[in-house]
Amino acid sequence: MEAEGISAPSSLSAKFEGSFAYLTVRDRLPTILTKVIDTLHRNKDNFFKEYGEEGTQAEKRAISFLSKLRNELQTDKPVLALIDNAEDTQTWNEYMQRQQDLMEDGKPVSWFKSPWLYVECYMYRKIQEALYMNPPMDKFDVFKEGKTQSYLESQQAIKSLCTYLQELITNMENMTEIQLRDSFLKLLQVSLWGNKCDLSISAGQDNSQKSSPFDSLPDLQRFILVDDSNMVWSTLVAAQGSGSSGMKHARVDIVLDNAGFELVTDLVFADFLVSAGLAKHIRFHGKSIPWFVSDVTKQDFEWTIMQTMAANHKWMSASGVQWKHFIKDGTWSYHDHSFWTLPHEFCDMAVDAADLYSTLQGSDLIFFKGDLNYRKLTGDRKWEHTVPFDQALRGFQPAPLCSLRTLKADVQVGLQPGQAEKLSSQDPDWMTNGKYAVVQFSSPHREQ
Ligand SMILES: O=P(O)(O)OC[C@H]1O[C@](O)(CO)[C@@H](O)[C@@H]1O
Numbered sequence: 001m002e003a004e005g006i007s008a009p010s011s012l013s014a015k016f017e018g019s020f021a022y023l024t025v026r027d028r029l030p031t032i033l034t035k036v037i038d039t040l041h042r043n044k045d046n047f048f049k050e051y052g053e054e055g056t057q058a059e060k061r062a063i064s065f066l067s068k069l070r071n072e073l074q075t076d077k078p079v080l081a082l083i084d085n086a087e088d089t090q091t092w093n094e095y096m097q098r099q100q101d102l103m104e105d106g107k108p109v110s111w112f113k114s115p116w117l118y119v120e121c122y123m124y125r126k127i128q129e130a131l132y133m134n135p136p137m138d139k140f141d142v143f144k145e146g147k148t149q150s151y152l153e154s155q156q157a158i159k160s161l162c163t164y165l166q167e168l169i170t171n172m173e174n175m176t177e178i179q180l181r182d183s184f185l186k187l188l189q190v191s192l193w194g195n196k197c198d199l200s201i202s203a204g205q206d207n208s209q210k211s212s213p214f215d216s217l218p219d220l221q222r223f224i225l226v227d228d229s230n231m232v233w234s235t236l237v238a239a240q241g242s243g244s245s246g247m248k249h250a251r252v253d254i255v256l257d258n259a260g261f262e263l264v265t266d267l268v269f270a271d272f273l274v275s276a277g278l279a280k281h282i283r284f285h286g287k288s289i290p291w292f293v294s295d296v297t298k299q300d301f302e303w304t305i306m307q308t309m310a311a312n313h314k315w316m317s318a319s320g321v322q323w324k325h326f327i328k329d330g331t332w333s334y335h336d337h338s339f340w341t342l343p344h345e346f347c348d349m350a351v352d353a354a355d356l357y358s359t360l361q362g363s364d365l366i367f368f369k370g371d372l373n374y375r376k377l378t379g380d381r382k383w384e385h386t387v388p389f390d391q392a393l394r395g396f397q398p399a400p401l402c403s404l405r406t407l408k409a410d411v412q413v414g415l416q417p418g419q420a421e422k423l424s425s426q427d428p429d430w431m432t433n434g435k436y437a438v439v440q441f442s443s444p445h446r447e448q
């Protein structure tokens with residue numbers, strides 16, 4: 001179903017002064033740009049070593065491009081069309097025109113006047129333009145260091161996670177369905193809270209996981225505002241034996257969010273799903289360019305598996321070896337599609353990325369990790385908190401889907417009447433402080 005015709009509230013935007021969007025555009029985005037510029041500066045000698053004078057000049061040009069961008073942002077200049085001739089350049093420019101058509105009084109699309117989702121995505125795409133326009137910088141991931149650090153600083157937590165996983169797999173044959181379900185719920189929650197560890201909300205500050213991820217689960221339960229885990233479990237169980245031959249063939253898709261600790265929680269969860277026979281195939285979806293500071297690219301995905309394999313810890317390396325094996329035999333696969341790094345709401349996908357939409361339709365269950373995916377699922381709009389999740393999806397229902405998200409932006413739907421008011425009185429920043437989470441499920445209406 002297309003989004004068109006289904007009414008929706010207005011988009012969150014920095015034009016609402018004092019809003020979280022406003023504060024993000026005013027404070028957080030320039031800080032991120034400054035860090036990117038610093039990273040390029042710090043790597044100056046490396047660029048010279050690798051590419052000689054050409055590298056130094058490219059670095060200088062990229063820095064001046066980004067400084068100009070930061071200035072344009074801070075002074076609310078109109079956003080400019082992209083000129084880098086990449087695969088997605090035209091789509092971006094068409095989308096800018098779409099935003100232009102939505103502007104009141106024909107004012108130009110600009111940082112503080114246009115939808116937050118659009119301008120924030122645009123900033124990350126412009127960082128990429130700075131690199132694309134200045135080869136040999138075009139392969140450089142300005143966020144790589146932070147992602148690597150987040151993984152390395154979470155070693156203790158990763159060890160306990162891998163140890164738990166390997167013990168679980170060893171005992172799996174003797175487990176009752178109730179025990180299996182219990183482990184499923186635990187690992188689902190670990191993956192959920194793994195989403196606390198993104199780097200963009202903290203503008204790149206350390207956000208790793210230092211303690212055992214299991215110890216805190218019982219205490220965190222009360223912070224899960226919507227918990228549809230039971231429906232997720234039933235969907236997986238019902239997908240068993242759904243093949244025409246009655247064979248188990250369930251396919252699960254995981255739309256990844258952040259590298260570092262969160263990615264490990266996702267890999268552990270995915271390993272559990274396969275080892276427990278709940279899924280036969282897992283398709284991971286990542287970003288094709290560095291995105292929102294900590295999001296997973298193919299390089300991060302492969303690096304994480306290699307690094308886990310090479311760890312000097314029995315259960316970590318056993319896990320890594322198993323994951324590598326899953327990739328090799330096709331049980332797991334990694335996919336990137338340019339749609340994930342476009343600014344579109346997901347309700348546009350059926351029309352604007354029909355190939356991706358139809359691929360997702362082949363899934364038995366899709367997990368969407370993290371806050372940005374939630375913003376795109378709901379269109380990043382000013383929904384009433386009691387609006388049902390299905391309604392906020394505005395027709396985006398390729399397959400049963402589940403959002404695993406800690407709240408870091410002021411959009412939240414599917415709450416009970418009075419729930420938001422109560423939260424606001426107890427904790428005014430409940431929508432943005434990352435303390436709360438949702439496990440929110442939706443399934444398309446299927447004709448029998
Ligand atoms: O990694 P996540 O969970 O998608 O979070 C990305 C973050 O970036 C933001 O878009 C803010 O810049 C928030 O919505 C969110 O905190």
Ligand SMILES: [Mn+2]
Pocket residue numbers: 198200257258292294295370372
């Ligand atoms: Mn992210």
